[in-house]
Amino acid sequence: MITNVNLESERLGETGYNKYNSLMTIIKYNNTHNIIVEFKRNNNRVTTNYNSFLKGGVKNPYDKTVFGIGYLGEGKYVKSVNRVHTKIYSVWLDMIKRVYSTSYQEKHLTYRDCVVCDEWHNFQNFGKWYDENYYKVEDWNMQLDKDILIKGNKVYSPDTCIFVPQNINLLFVKNNIRRGNYPIGVCLNKVNNKFGTYFNNENSYLIFLGFHKTPELAFDTYKKYKENLIKNIADRYINSIPQILYDAMYKYEVEITD
Numbered sequence: 001m002i003t004n005v006n007l008e009s010e011r012l013g014e015t016g017y018n019k020y021n022s023l024m025t026i027i028k029y030n031n032t033h034n035i036i037v038e039f040k041r042n043n044n045r046v047t048t049n050y051n052s053f054l055k056g057g058v059k060n061p062y063d064k065t066v067f068g069i070g071y072l073g074e075g076k077y078v079k080s081v082n083r084v085h086t087k088i089y090s091v092w093l094d095m096i097k098r099v100y101s102t103s104y105q106e107k108h109l110t111y112r113d114c115v116v117c118d119e120w121h122n123f124q125n126f127g128k129w130y131d132e133n134y135y136k137v138e139d140w141n142m143q144l145d146k147d148i149l150i151k152g153n154k155v156y157s158p159d160t161c162i163f164v165p166q167n168i169n170l171l172f173v174k175n176n177i178r179r180g181n182y183p184i185g186v187c188l189n190k191v192n193n194k195f196g197t198y199f200n201n202e203n204s205y206l207i208f209l210g211f212h213k214t215p216e217l218a219f220d221t222y223k224k225y226k227e228n229l230i231k232n233i234a235d236r237y238i239n240s241i242p243q244i245l246y247d248a249m250y251k252y253e254v255e256i257t258d
Contacts, residue, residue: 007032011050018056020063026053044074066093067100070121077127091144092126095156110174114146117157129158137240140165148172149248162245167202168237171230174258184258185222186215197221202233216256223254 008029015025024046028036032050039046042062052058061072070092072079079089097104099114120126136142145164147153153160174184182188187196189211195218197209209225212218234241234249 011035014053016053016056018058018060018063020060020065022060022063024053024058024060064121066123067096069100069116070096070123073122073124075124075127077124079123088127088130089123091130092120092123095120095126095144099156114154114156117155119158120156134163135242137165137237140167142166143169145169145172148252149244151252162242164245165237165241168233168241168245168249170200170202170204171226171233172252173200182215183219183222183256184254185209185226186218188215197225199225199229201229219256223256226254227252 011026011029013026015023017023023040024037025040026035027038027045029050034047035050035053036045036047037053037058038044039060039062041060044060044062046058046060048058061074064071077088078086080086085093096116098108098111099116105112120129134142142163143166144156144161146156146161148164148169149162150160182195185197185199187198188194189196192211194211194213195215196211197218199207199209199222201207207225209221212221230249230252234246238246
């Protein structure tokens with residue numbers, strides 16, 4: 001009969017790999033149902049059982065389990081409650097998905113050159129930033145935005161992102177596929193051979209701003225209308241949105257190369 005003392009002697013120091021190929025070592029063996037393993041990556045320790053160790057079922061919170069880049073980390077922020085994703089995790093997961101999911105980027109080409117900063121690969125770090133920066137405006141859905149504060153920005157990070165009410169965020173959405181080769185907001189009308197100016201307002205209603213002889217004139221109308229509307233909406237929500245967002249909206253310039 002093999003005693004627990006013998007098992008402890010035999011199994012202490014035993015190494016293996018979990019399902020994400022993370023190296024782990026048994027550093028304490030109490031019995032088959034209670035062991036402590038240490039992962040080489042981050043040296044974090046997990047209490048588990050010997051059977052899970054053998055099958056590679058021990059979870060390492062630093063394994064990059066989310067689209068090969070994101071990991072849960074260790075801290076107070078949890079993935080789900082009663083098997084339902086928490087709001088913070090859902091926002092983080094959607095961000096990682098937009099940037100690192102190949103199938104998502106096949107349908108949304110604008111995210112192909114984007115990255116998430118290393119700090120936010122750790123869900124715990126994002127959760128802390130979320131708690132410090134999330135706010136509500138009326139009944140609007142709040143969206144994580146990366147390129148209103150810094151136009152053209154491709155990096156999701158604490159310094160570049162901000163939560164924005166959906167109606168404000170819609171003001172900055174561009175449809176590069178639909179507009180073809182003409183400037184933003186401009187479309188050729190094949191019936192009269194003139195260039196129409198169109199704009200989707202904060203309620204997603206398409207507004208027609210008139211026809212023009214050249215795409216440049218049509219764009220100029222679009223530019224003036226959009227910049228004025230953004231300023232008006234910024235003034236409307238001046239007491240509800242962060243000052244940094246208000247300032248960015250007032251400084252925003254529409255360019256023909258957008």
